[in-house]
Amino acid sequence: MTPDRFQLQRVLxxxxxxxxxxxxxxxxxxxxxRAPTTPRGVIVPxxxxxxxxxxxxxxxxxxxxxxxRSLIVNGPLRLAVGVLTRPRVSGLDRLSALENGDDTxxxxxxxxxxxHLDTAILIHAIPRCWRRELVVAAAADYFFDRxxxxxSASLALNAVPIDRHQTxxxxxxxxxxxxxxxxxxxxxxxxxxxPDGWAQEFRGGAAYLAQRAGAPIIPIYLEGSGAIxxxxxxxxVPGRTQVVFGEPIMPDADxxxxxxxxxxxxxxxxxxxxxxxxxxxxxxxxxxxxxPSLSGPETTSWRRSxxxxxxxxxxxxxxxxxxxxxxxxx
Amino acid sequence: xxxxGFVLDVDRSxxxxxxxxxxRFSLERLPxxxxxxxxxxxxxxxxxxxxxxxxxxIAEPLDSEPLAELLNPDMKLTIxxxxxxxxxxxxxRPDVRQLIVEAVLTEAAAAGVDDVHIIAALGLHRRMHxxxxxxxxxxxxxxxxxxxxxxxxxxxxxxxxxxxxxxTDHGEVVEINxxxxxxxxxxxxxxxxxxxxGGWKSLVTGVASYRCLSHHHNPQSLENTRSLxxxxxxxxxxxxxxxxxxxxxxxxxxxxxxxTINTDAFPSPFDFLSKREWEWTARDRASYLATSKSLxxxxxxxxxxxxxxxxxxYAVTGVNAGFTETVHERxxxxxxRQHVVEVEGQTDILTMGIPFICPYNPDSVMNPILxxxxxxxxxxxxxxGRPLVREGGVIIMTHPTYREFDPAHxxxxxxxFDEVLADTTDPHEMSVKWERKYAEDEWYRHLYRTQNxxxxxxxxxxxxxxxxxxxxxxxxxxxxxxxxxxxxxxxTPASTMTDAxxxxxDVVGTRPTITHLHxxxxxxxxxx
Numbered sequence: 001m002t003p004d005r006f007q008l009q010r011v012l013x014x015x016x017x018x019x020x021x022x023x024x025x026x027x028x029x030x031x032x033x034r035a036p037t038t039p040r041g042v043i044v045p046x047x048x049x050x051x052x053x054x055x056x057x058x059x060x061x062x063x064x065x066x067x068x069r070s071l072i073v074n075g076p077l078r079l080a081v082g083v084l085t086r087p088r089v090s091g092l093d094r095l096s097a098l099e100n101g102d103d104t105x106x107x108x109x110x111x112x113x114x115x116h117l118d119t120a121i122l123i124h125a126i127p128r129c130w131r132r133e134l135v136v137a138a139a140a141d142y143f144f145d146r147x148x149x150x151x152s153a154s155l156a157l158n159a160v161p162i163d164r165h166q167t168x169x170x171x172x173x174x175x176x177x178x179x180x181x182x183x184x185x186x187x188x189x190x191x192x193x194x195p196d197g198w199a200q201e202f203r204g205g206a207a208y209l210a211q212r213a214g215a216p217i218i219p220i221y222l223e224g225s226g227a228i229x230x231x232x233x234x235x236x237v238p239g240r241t242q243v244v245f246g247e248p249i250m251p252d253a254d255x256x257x258x259x260x261x262x263x264x265x266x267x268x269x270x271x272x273x274x275x276x277x278x279x280x281x282x283x284x285x286x287x288x289x290x291x292p293s294l295s296g297p298e299t300t301s302w303r304r305s306x307x308x309x310x311x312x313x314x315x316x317x318x319x320x321x322x323x324x325x326x327x328x329x330x
Numbered sequence: 331x332x333x334x335g336f337v338l339d340v341d342r343s344x345x346x347x348x349x350x351x352x353x354r355f356s357l358e359r360l361p362x363x364x365x366x367x368x369x370x371x372x373x374x375x376x377x378x379x380x381x382x383x384x385x386x387x388i389a390e391p392l393d394s395e396p397l398a399e400l401l402n403p404d405m406k407l408t409i410x411x412x413x414x415x416x417x418x419x420x421x422x423r424p425d426v427r428q429l430i431v432e433a434v435l436t437e438a439a440a441a442g443v444d445d446v447h448i449i450a451a452l453g454l455h456r457r458m459h460x461x462x463x464x465x466x467x468x469x470x471x472x473x474x475x476x477x478x479x480x481x482x483x484x485x486x487x488x489x490x491x492x493x494x495x496x497x498t499d500h501g502e503v504v505e506i507n508x509x510x511x512x513x514x515x516x517x518x519x520x521x522x523x524x525x526x527x528g529g530w531k532s533l534v535t536g537v538a539s540y541r542c543l544s545h546h547h548n549p550q551s552l553e554n555t556r557s558l559x560x561x562x563x564x565x566x567x568x569x570x571x572x573x574x575x576x577x578x579x580x581x582x583x584x585x586x587x588x589x590t591i592n593t594d595a596f597p598s599p600f601d602f603l604s605k606r607e608w609e610w611t612a613r614d615r616a617s618y619l620a621t622s623k624s625l626x627x628x629x630x631x632x633x634x635x636x637x638x639x640x641x642x643x644y645a646v647t648g649v650n651a652g653f654t655e656t657v658h659e660r661x662x663x664x665x666x667r668q669h670v671v672e673v674e675g676q677t678d679i680l681t682m683g684i685p686f687i688c689p690y691n692p693d694s695v696m697n698p699i700l701x702x703x704x705x706x707x708x709x710x711x712x713x714x715g716r717p718l719v720r721e722g723g724v725i726i727m728t729h730p731t732y733r734e735f736d737p738a739h740x741x742x743x744x745x746x747f748d749e750v751l752a753d754t755t756d757p758h759e760m761s762v763k764w765e766r767k768y769a770e771d772e773w774y775r776h777l778y779r780t781q782n783x784x785x786x787x788x789x790x791x792x793x794x795x796x797x798x799x800x801x802x803x804x805x806x807x808x809x810x811x812x813x814x815x816x817x818x819x820x821x822t823p824a825s826t827m828t829d830a831x832x833x834x835x836d837v838v839g840t841r842p843t844i845t846h847l848h849x850x851x852x853x854x855x856x857x858x
Contacts, residue, residue, distance in 0.1 A: 090469055090470075091470075093423050093424035093428070093468060094424075096423075096424055097378070097379045097380065097381060097382075247381075274470070278470075278473050278474035279432075279470030279471065279473065279474045280435060280439070280446075280470075280471070280474030280475060281474065283435060283436055283439040284439045284442075284444075286439070287436075287439040287440040287441075287442070288442070
C-alpha cells in the first residue's frame with residue numbers, strides 16, 4: 001500500500017469519528033426531537049388519514065405539475081422506455097371511432113400487468129389525444145403508503161390511489177369525477193403485477209368504474225415487460241415489448257359489472273392470442289371458443305414457466321436471445 | 331349542415347381563383363362579367379361509428395340474405411378489394427376496406443369458414459407495395475394471410491388462373507380470375523370516391539384479363555361515354571353491365587359492400603384548398619403564401635414526396651351491402667347527393683388546374699400522359715347531361731407537364747411517349763397500329779407480373795380515357811407546361827393564363843364565356 005493510501009484512510013477515519021461524535025447527543029435524545037410515545041391507557045383520537053386511498057392528488061393536475069410531468073414523461077421516461085423496452089404498438093386503428101380531435105371521449109384503458117414498467121410503456125403507447133389527460137390507477141397500499149412515494153407517483157405518472165382489495169365508494173367517486181372532468185383512466189384489473197408472468201384473474205373494479213361513468217373500456221394486451229423487469233427481479237434486462245389495443249367495449253347499462261369484467265378478460269386473452277399467432281387464427285379460435293387462457297396452463301410451475309417461455313419466443317418479446325454462433329471453419 | 335355546391339359569376343370584386351399547377355398552386359384572375367366558377371359542396375359529415383354501420387349493412391343487406399346466412403364451413407370464400415388507385419389522396423388509417431374485410435372475416439370465423447382468399451382487384455394496374463397493402467388492409471389482415479399465400483394480387487396475365495365464364499350478347503368474352511370464378515361466395519370491398527366506381531365495374535375490371543378489358547377499354551367505347559360519371563349514358567358502363575349480367579347468371583354469388591366517402595381530401599394545413607377564396611381568413615392567406623412560396627423554391631422531387639405523403643381525413647358517409655345492382659344504385663344516389671352541382675348552359679372555355687395526382691400515379695410521377703388522362707379523361711368527364719364546354723370549345727389546363735416518368739411504375743409509358751405519340755395522337759389509329767405490340771410485349775408483361783409496373787397496354791387506356799374530351803374540344807392549351815412535351819401530346823403550350831385566353835380567341839372569339847372547375851374537391855356538373 002502506498003503512503004498516499006495511508007493518508008487517505010486516515011482522513012476517512014477521522015471524518016467518520018467526527019460525524020459519530022456530532023450525532024452522539026441526538027442518539028440519546030427523545031421527544032421533541034423525536035415523535036412522542038403514547039401513554040398507556042390514553043386513547044388518541046384518529047387523525048384523518050392523508051395517505052393511501054385518502055391521498056389527495058388534486059395538486060398533480062394543476063398547470064405547474066402538468067408541465068413538470070410533461071417534461072418527465074417526454075424526457076427521461078421516454079428515453080427509458082425506448083432503450084429498455086422498445087415497444088411495438090398495434091391495434092390503434094381500433095380506437096378511431098372514439099377519437100375526435102379535442103373533443104375525444106374519456107375512456108378506461110384496462111391492461112394486463114407484469115411489471116412496474118407497464119405504466120411507462122402504456123403512457124407512451126396511448127394516443128396523444130388521451131395521453132394529455134390520463135390518470136393512472138395505482139395501488140393505494142403500495143404507491144401511496146409513504147408521502148414521498150405518493151408525491152413521486154402523482155407527479156411523474158399522474159397516479160391516483162385505488163384500493164385494490166375493494167372498490168370503495170371513495171375511489172369510485174374519485175374516478176367517476178375524473179371521467180366526468182374528461183380524464184381517461186389507465187387501470188390494471190388484475191390488481192397487481194403477475195407473480196410468474198401469466199395473468200391473474202381480472203377483477204371487476206375497472207368494469208364497475210366504467211359502467212358507473214358510462215365510459216368505454218379499451219382492452220390492452222402488453223407482452224414482454226415481465227421478462228425485462230418482472231416482479232421480484234433485481235435488475236433490468238433490456239428487451240422488446242408488444243402492446244396490442246383491442247376493440248372498445250361500449251358501456252351497457254343492462255350488463256352487470258361481472259359480465260363486463262369477464263368480457264374484458266376474454267378480449268385481452270384474444271389479443272394475447274393475436275399477438276402470439278395471427279389475427280385470423282385468433283379470430284377463428286375465438287369464434288370456436290378455444291382461445292388460450294390468459295392465466296396459462298393449469299399445471300406445475302415449471303411447465304407454466306416453460307409454456308411462458310414458448311409464448312414469448314413466438315411474440316419475439318422479452319429478453320433478447322443470443323444469436324447462434326457458427327464455428328469458423330477455415 | 332354543409333353548404334351545397336354553387337356557381338359563382340365572376341365580377342370585378344371577385345378575387346383571383348386558386349389553380350392547381352401540379353405540385354404547386356397559382357392564383358389566376360378570370361375576366362369579369364363573362365366567367366363563372368363552379369364550387370363543389372362542402373364535405374358532408376361522416377358516420378359516427380363506421381364499424382357498427384358495416385356490421386349493420388352486412389346483417390341487413392339489400393336484395394340478399396344476410397352475410398352470415400351465406401357462409402358455411404365447407405365453402406370457398408374470396409374477398410376482393412379495390413386497389414391503391416382509391417382513394418386519392420390515400421385516406422387516414424384505418425382505411426374503410428380494412429374495416430370491411432375484418433368485419434367479413436369475423437363473420438367467416440364465426441361460421442367456421444377456413445378456405446378464404448383475399449385478392450387485390452387491380453386489373454391492369456400495378457401491384458401494390460407491401461406498405462400499401464398494409465395501409466389498405468391493416469397489419470392484422472396482412473400478417474394473417476400474406477405469409478400463407480392467401481392474400482395476393484390479381485394477375486391478368488396468368489393463363490393458368492384465368493377462366494372464361496361466358497360471353498355477352500354483344501360477343502364480349504367475360505374472362506376473370508379462376509379463384510373468383512370457382513368461389514362459392516365473392517365479397518367485394520369497395521370505396522366509391524366518384525360515380526364512375528363501383529357496381530359491376532369493381533369485379534368485371536378488377537379481376538379480369540386483358541382480353542376481357544379490351545372489349546370496353548377502347549376508343550370507340552370511351553368516345554361514346556357521356557360521361558364516365560353517368561353510368562346510364564356511358565358506353566363503357568353499358569359493356570361492363572352486360573358482362574355483369576353474365577357474371578350474375580353464370581358466375582359465383584357476389585356480395586357487394588360499397589362505401590361512400592366525403593370530399594374532405596386535405597388535412598388542416600391545406601384548408602385553403604377547399605375554401606372559397608373570398609372566405610380565406612388571414613390564417614388561410616398566410617398558409618397559402620407560406621405553402622406556395624415554399625413549394626416554388628422546393629425541388630419537384632421533394633414537393634412530390636410531401637404531397638404524396640398526405641393522408642386525407644376522409645369520412646365515410648354511407649355503407650351499403652347486398653346484391654350488386656341494388657347496392658350500387660344506393661351508392662350512386664349518395665355520391666350524387668354530395669357531388670352534383672346544377673349548372674345552366676355550356677361555355678366556350680373550360681379552365682381547370684391539374685393536381686399532382688391521378689388514379690394511376692399514387693406515390694409516383696404525374697407523367698405527361700397522365701396529365702392528359704386527368705384533364706381530358708377525369709375532369710372533363712365530371713358532368714351529367716352535357717359537357718361543361720360546348721362542342722368545338724377550348725379547354726385550358728394548368729400543369730408543368732414535365733417530361734418525367736417513373737421507370738418502375740410506368741415503363742411502357744416512356745416508350746409510348748417516345749414511340750407512339752411521336753407517330754400519332756389519334757386514339758383510333760394508335761389502337762390499330764400499336765396497342766397489340768405493347769399489350770403482348772414480354773418485358774412489360776414480366777414487369778407487370780413480378781414487379782410494380784402497370785401493364786404494357788395501360789398508357790393506351792390512359793390515352794383512350796381522354797378520347798371523348800379530345801374529340802369534343804377543338805383546342806387544348808396547357809399553361810406553364812414544358813412546350814416540347816405539350817406539343818408532343820398534341821396540345822398548345824402557353825406561358826400565362828392571359829396568353830392562353832389570347833390563343834383561344836382564334837377559336838372562340840375575343841369575348842368568350844369561361845367556366846372554371848374549382849378543385850380539389852370532387853363535383854359533378856349537372857349541365858342543363
